[in-house]
Amino acid sequence: MPVLLWFNEDGLNPDHQIVQDYPDAPRVYVFDVPYLQQWQITQHRVQFIYESLLEIPDIQIYKGETVPILRQLVEQWQVQEVVTTATPNHLIKSWQQALQRFTKLTAYPEVYPVADTTSPRRFSRYWNKHDRVWLKP
Amino acid sequence: MQQLRTDLESRESIAAYLQAEFPSLENPGGLSPHVGGRSEGLVRLQQFPIQKYAKQRNFIDGAVSQLSPYLSRGCLELEEVRQWALQQSRSSSVEKFVAELAWRAFFHLVYEEEGDRIFQELEKPRVSLRNHARTLPDDIASGETGIPSMDTFIQRMKQTGYLHNHARMYLASYITHFRRIHWRTGADWMYGQLIDGDFASNHLSWQWVASSFSNKPYIFNRENLERYAGAVLPGDPRRNDPFNYSYEELAEQLFGGEYTPEPSRVSGNYR
Numbered sequence: 197m198p199v200l201l202w203f204n205e206d207g208l209n210p211d212h213q214i215v216q217d218y219p220d221a222p223r224v225y226v227f228d229v230p231y232l233q234q235w236q237i238t239q240h241r242v243q244f245i246y247e248s249l250l251e252i253p254d255i256q257i258y259k260g261e262t263v264p265i266l267r268q269l270v271e272q273w274q275v276q277e278v279v280t281t282a283t284p285n286h287l288i289k290s291w292q293q294a295l296q297r298f299t300k301l302t303a304y305p306e307v308y309p310v311a312d313t314t315s316p317r318r319f320s321r322y323w324n325k326h327d328r329v330w331l332k333p
Numbered sequence: 334m335q336q337l338r339t340d341l342e343s344r345e346s347i348a349a350y351l352q353a354e355f356p357s358l359e360n361p362g363g364l365s366p367h368v369g370g371r372s373e374g375l376v377r378l379q380q381f382p383i384q385k386y387a388k389q390r391n392f393i394d395g396a397v398s399q400l401s402p403y404l405s406r407g408c409l410e411l412e413e414v415r416q417w418a419l420q421q422s423r424s425s426s427v428e429k430f431v432a433e434l435a436w437r438a439f440f441h442l443v444y445e446e447e448g449d450r451i452f453q454e455l456e457k458p459r460v461s462l463r464n465h466a467r468t469l470p471d472d473i474a475s476g477e478t479g480i481p482s483m484d485t486f487i488q489r490m491k492q493t494g495y496l497h498n499h500a501r502m503y504l505a506s507y508i509t510h511f512r513r514i515h516w517r518t519g520a521d522w523m524y525g526q527l528i529d530g531d532f533a534s535n536h537l538s539w540q541w542v543a544s545s546f547s548n549k550p551y552i553f554n555r556e557n558l559e560r561y562a563g564a565v566l567p568g569d570p571r572r573n574d575p576f577n578y579s580y581e582e583l584a585e586q587l588f589g590g591e592y593t594p595e596p597s598r599v600s601g602n603y604r
Contacts, residue, residue, distance in 0.1 A: 205406060205407075206405065206406065206407050206531075207407035208369075208371070208406050208407045208408050209371055209407050209408055209409070209410060210371055211371065212407075212410075227337070227355070229355070229357075232355065232357070232358065233357050235521070235524060235525045236358075236359070236522075236525040237358065237525050237530070238358070238359065238361060238491075238494050238525060238526050238527070238528070239348070239351060239352065239355070239358045239359065239360065239361050240361055240365040240367070240493065240494030240528050241494060241527070241528045241530060242351050242355060242358060243344075243347055243348060243351055243364075243365065243369065244365070244367060244368075244369035244402060244406060244494070244528045245369060245406065246337075246347060246351060246369065247344075247347065247368060247369030247370050247373075248369040248370045248371065248406060248408050249339070250339060250341075250370070251370045251371055251372060255339060256336060256339075257336065257337040257339060258334050258335065258336055258337065259334075259335050259337060259354065259355075260334045260335060264334070265334045268334060281407065284441050284444040284445040284448075284532075284533055285444075285532060286444075286448050286449045286532075306411070306438075306441065307410065307411070307412045308411070308412070308438050309412065309415065310438075313442055313445065314442070314446075315439065315442035315443045315445070315446045317443075317455075317456070317546075319435075319436055319439050322435070322439045322442075323432060323435060323439075326435070327432070327435075330415070330431055330432070330434075330435050331419070331428060331431055332419075333416060333419040333420070
């Protein structure tokens with residue numbers, strides 16, 4: 197199967213462009229148990245994520261370690277490309293990078309009204325530069 | 334690898350199932366009122382009285398959007414919320430709200446650029462944090478500090494997985510500056526407690542409070558707390574109130590002359 201859609205905890209939108217672009221692809225989420233334990237994630241967040249996942253039709257939810265699970269699915273289903281959403285979360289990014297050793301991975305970037313992604317160290321400078329674009333529909 | 338079932342419907346049955354599947358998670362003892370899912374997020378968006386935002390946003394019981402769980406978890410896209418806001422009658426509230434969305438993007442851009450460096454001081458702090466403790470005291474973790482206002486915020490956060498941003502700032506300031514716990518310790522703890530936990534917004538905001546990502550430490554006093562949170566707080570005892578001083582007195586107590594607040598600080602605006 198060509199594409200696998202992999203959802204992460206920063207991109208739980210059933211109407212996301214990745215779903216629109218690959219409507220027939222299987223949809224997968226992995227609750228990463230070491231991450232949940234290390235960061236002592238509240239059960240409230242786990243439930244919120246779970247409830248959000250239930251709105252994604254045909255979602256398959258796994259628990260364990262993210263990279264081995266996805267690698268197994270990629271091999272099992274002969275996936276050619278994993279499609280997911282980008283996030284600055286460095287832990288999720290490291291999983292994305294690890295996966296790229298085994299398969300092609302495409303991460304749709306976060307969408308902002310402003311193309312300039314340089315980050316001045318003060319919000320006031322960012323806003324002074326870009327407020328008009330942010331305030332324009 | 335284990336696959337989870339997806340056929341549960343009631344929130345109670347989901348909670349019981351997740352407790353069994355993830356036994357290492359602390360049992361919060363009840364359901365959060367914040368229900369996951371894009372459809373819930375869209376309802377909350379439509380119900381948000383945005384024109385009240387400018388006037389009420391600083392108040393703990395003010396009409397803030399409470400969209401952060403849906404934004405952080407990506408149930409709603411930042412851009413679609415921005416477009417919705419700009420369809421409302423243009424006002425200072427609309428502009429202020431869009432600016433808050435821009436803050437979220439700003440924090441993400443910094444995190445994208447710095448990566449895991451946001452877990453250490455990005456700038457030299459304006460006050461000394463060198464001797465701050467690296468473990469969170471039990472009384473803070475359980476919301477039993479003995480200060481009813483702080484305990485109320487901590488309990489709310491534990492019970493619902495959510496807290497008004499101003500309350501987060503009060504807590505971060507109390508923990509960092511009044512209790513001298515290192516901001517990283519507090520930030521890590523708060524991140525796990527929040528449904529909308531986002532490393533960028535959370536850890537950079539704690540650094541903002543600590544003064545390692547801002548020009549000054551964030552502190553508050555009794556007058557500020559009463560003005561913005563008084564409506565929802567039980568009374569704090571008048572004796573031994575650690576907050577009942579002017580900003581100048583507090584700065585002297587907390588920072589021993591390392592930092593002197595400018596007069597404009599007394600406005601109490603936290604951002």
